[in-house]
Amino acid sequence: MRKVLYIFGILSDADVAWMAQTGVRRRLGDGDVIIREGESTDFLIFMLEGELLVTTRRLGQIARLGVGEVVGEISLVDSAPPSATITASGNGLALFLDKTKLMHKLDNDAGFGSRFYRALAVFLADRLREARGSSAGNSAISDEMGISEDELDVGILDRVSAAGERFSRMLRTLSNNRISS
Structure with a gap:
């Protein structure tokens, strides 16, 4: 959940x-592939409920992602095809x-562009730190940085409350919209 707080803490109400009104909610079934490694994707995807599995042909399963995670962001930034397959684990x-x-x-x-790209940069930096911490066998991002895996950066802490409220408001807005399958 903290991932979405990075993004929504920087974006405005x-x-x-706009994202809630423009986006399309979609139900996911167990095993649904939402992004396939090597195939371009047309969407940036925010997880609202459930869990995703991240796999690569070379390494197999590399991560599990939950509520508040974003996928498809790297292909948005560099236009390269996705480097992993993202599959729903359960509904x-x-x-x-x-x-x-x-x-x-x-x-x-x-x-919007300035806020969005800044939020995306913070999000990607956190994901990189987390990956580096995991590859080093640590549960913390870095002992020398003193930031544990579940902590938010001090610079974003003052925005957490607003970010949580924005995410909740988006979910309420979306609950009034039609769900596609």
């Missing part, structure tokens, strides 16, 4: 409302944000 619910619509918004709303 209007930004999150779930996700918000699919069309990349074409998102890119249009990023190109035409400088404020």
